Amino acid sequence: MTEINKEQIRNNLSVIQQRIDQAAAKSGRNPSEISLMAVTKKKSAEVIRYLIDLNIRYFGENYPDETLEKIEAFKGNGHTTSLCMIGHLQSRKINIVAEHFDEYHSLDRLKTAVQLNKILKMINKTMPIFLEINIGDEDSKSGWTTENGKPSDQFLKDMEEIQTLSQLKVDGLMALPPVSENPEDSRPYFVRLRHILEKLNDNYGYSLHHLSMGTSIDYPIAIEEGATFVRIGTALTGPRI
Numbered sequence: 001m002t003e004i005n006k007e008q009i010r011n012n013l014s015v016i017q018q019r020i021d022q023a024a025a026k027s028g029r030n031p032s033e034i035s036l037m038a039v040t041k042k043k044s045a046e047v048i049r050y051l052i053d054l055n056i057r058y059f060g061e062n063y064p065d066e067t068l069e070k071i072e073a074f075k076g077n078g079h080t081t082s083l084c085m086i087g088h089l090q091s092r093k094i095n096i097v098a099e100h101f102d103e104y105h106s107l108d109r110l111k112t113a114v115q116l117n118k119i120l121k122m123i124n125k126t127m128p129i130f131l132e133i134n135i136g137d138e139d140s141k142s143g144w145t146t147e148n149g150k151p152s153d154q155f156l157k158d159m160e161e162i163q164t165l166s167q168l169k170v171d172g173l174m175a176l177p178p179v180s181e182n183p184e185d186s187r188p189y190f191v192r193l194r195h196i197l198e199k200l201n202d203n204y205g206y207s208l209h210h211l212s213m214g215t216s217i218d219y220p221i222a223i224e225e226g227a228t229f230v231r232i233g234t235a236l237t238g239p240r241i
């Protein structure tokens with residue numbers, strides 16, 4: 001099986017952009033508030049270059065070692081791109097994210113935040129951060145679990161600490177709902193994540209601006225429920241082989 005070509009990506013992108021616009025219109029939102037992140041794990045440097053040519057500016061990667069192998073492609077050839085970590089980060093890979101990534105959208109524990117902050121300080125770099133919420137409270141997922149859909153005491157405590165770390169700029173929340181064939185099944189989880197963000201801003205004095213939620217199967221619903229980033233892999237660049 002050969003990899004996807006640029007024309008196929010262009011066609012996929014045009015369908016996705018239409019669906020983003022429709023979902024935004026349906027919920028009375030401005031499509032310019034919604035960023036499309038291309039998830040490029042297991043995709044080649046060539047596919048990444050096509051995406052940059054097609055004006056994609058946000059990239060999500062899960063495995064730092066794999067990202068390093070194609071790091072040149074993200075440099076953007078004259079365009080500014082943002083390389084975002086969206087997977088679980090092992091301690092020994094934190095330095096890769098510190099040095100080579102622009103944003104970290106899947107911070108899932110205090111310990112990682114502290115270690116990352118320390119490295120960033122040494123290289124004099126700050127980084128936008130999204131906190132990952134285990135929105136379905138699943139054993140198989142990372143991120144902070146909720147208390148019946150509300151921010152847990154542990155989460156609030158950790159967040160307070162993270163907020164004091166000088167190199168990290170907490171900007172939003174990220175979640176991946178339980179897997180389902182029916183995109184409508186994701187909606188209550190997207191609503192939950194939005195409610196958590198509203199609560200943090202209204203009751204605890206934070207000012208978080210972003211909700212990263214929605215993948216190939218359910219991004220229109222995520223947009224209807226307030227997503228400012230949708231993370232799209234297969235619908236844009238085909239199955240990961």
Ligand SMILES: *Cc1c(COP(=O)(O)O)cnc(C)c1O
Nearest residue numbers: 039086215216231232233234235
């Ligand atoms: C792989 C991945 C995606 C993209 O999933 P698709 O179904 O290919 O769109 C989005 N978010 C995260 C966290 C991922 O790991």
